[in-house]
Amino acid sequence: MTDLLAATRASYDAVADNYAEFIAGKLEGLPMMRAVLGAFAELVDGPVAEIGCGPGNITSYLASLGMDIHGIDLSPRMVEIARAAYPALRFEVGSMTSLDLADGSLRGLIAWYSIHHLPPAELPGVLASFHRILIPGGRLLIGSHAGQEEHRRPTEGYGGIPVTYESFIQPVERLVELVRDAGFTITAELVEPGDKPGRKYLSLFAQKD
Template identity: 50%
Template sequence: MTWLADTRTSYDTVAESYAEFVADALDKHPHMRAALTLFASQVDGPAVDVGCGPGHFTAYLHSLGADAAGIDLSPAMIDLARRSHPGPRFEVGSMTDLPLPDASMAGVLAFWSLIHVPDDDVPVALGHFRRVLRPGGLLVIGYHVGAGTRLKTEGYGGHPMRVHIHLRQPWWLAKRVRAAGFTVEAEWALDPENKVSQAILFARASA
C-alpha cells in the first residue's frame, strides 16, 4: 500500500522533531490526559497503544500502572520510544495487520493514528482492534473532526512529509466502530470552537 510506505517514511524522517513537538502534549491538553487516565483505570490486563509514535502516551499509561505496550509503523519512532521510555515494550507494526494474538488485549488505544488510514481501510484496522481485544475490552480512539482529507507535505522541523490526514464526523466513525463489533459508550468533543476540532471515542468489544 502506497499510503503505508509514505506514512512510514514520513515519520521516520520527522521522528526526533515530532517527539519534541509532542513532549508537553499532556500538560497542554488536560482533557486528553484525563482520557488516558480513564483508559488506564478501566483496563484490567495488557493494553496496546497503536500508532504510539515516540511513546509518550504509552509511557504515561505505564506510569499509571497499566501493562501498556506500543506499536508503530515507523522503525525510527520505535527506536526513539525504546531509548526514551525503557519501561514499556515497543514493537514495529501496522494497525492494518496488527501483530498480536486473538483476544490477547484488555485495551486498545489509537490516539490520532487512525487519521492516516484511508476510509476504505478503516474497517480493516477496526477489525484488527476487535480481533485482538477480549470481550468487554476497551477501545479508545482520538481523531480530528471534520470532512475531507488534506495532504501534509512539510512536517515538524520543516522536514518533507507525504501523509494524508483524514478528518471524520463522529457519526461516521461511530457507525464503523459498531459494525466492527463494538458498543460505543461515550464520545468527548475537544476544542469544539476550533476550525478543526478533535474528539475521543470510547467503545467496548461486544461479547
C-alpha cells in the same frame, strides 16, 4: 506494504526527532486529555497495546498510571526513540493494517491520533482487527481528528521537513458508526473544538460486545 503506508512510514521516520521534541511535555498542559487517558487506565485491568504510539509519550503516561501496556508504531525511527526514552517499556514496529497479535490477547487497545492516516475504505478492516484482538468486554479508546470530510496532503511538517503522508478527516458521526459496525458498543464520547474551523477532537470509548 501499500504506497500510502510506505509514504507514511518514510515521512514519520524523517520527522521523528522533531516530532518527539515538539510533543515533549505537552501532556502536562492538557487536562482534558489527561482525564480521558486516566479514565481509560481505570477501566482496563490487563494487557493493553497502543497502536500508532509514536515516540512513546502516551504509552509511558499510561504505564505510569499502572497499565500493563506496550507500543506499536509503523515508523522504525519512532520506535527507536521510544525505546531509548522509555527502556523499561516494550515497543515494536508494526502496522495497524496487519497486526500480529493473537485473537483475544488484549484487554485494552488505544489508537491515539493515528487512524486519520488511513483511507476511509481501510477503516472497517482495521477496526475489525481491533475487535478480534480484544477479549469479550475489552475496551477500546480512539483519539482522532474529526469534522468536515477532508482529504489533506501536507507537503511539510515539524520543522519544515518534506512529508508525503496523507490525512483523512471524517465526521464524528461517521467514525462512531464505523466503530459500532465493527462490533463495539460506544460507552462514552468527548468532542472538543479543534484548532481550525470545522475541525474537532474526538475521544471515543467503546467496549467489545
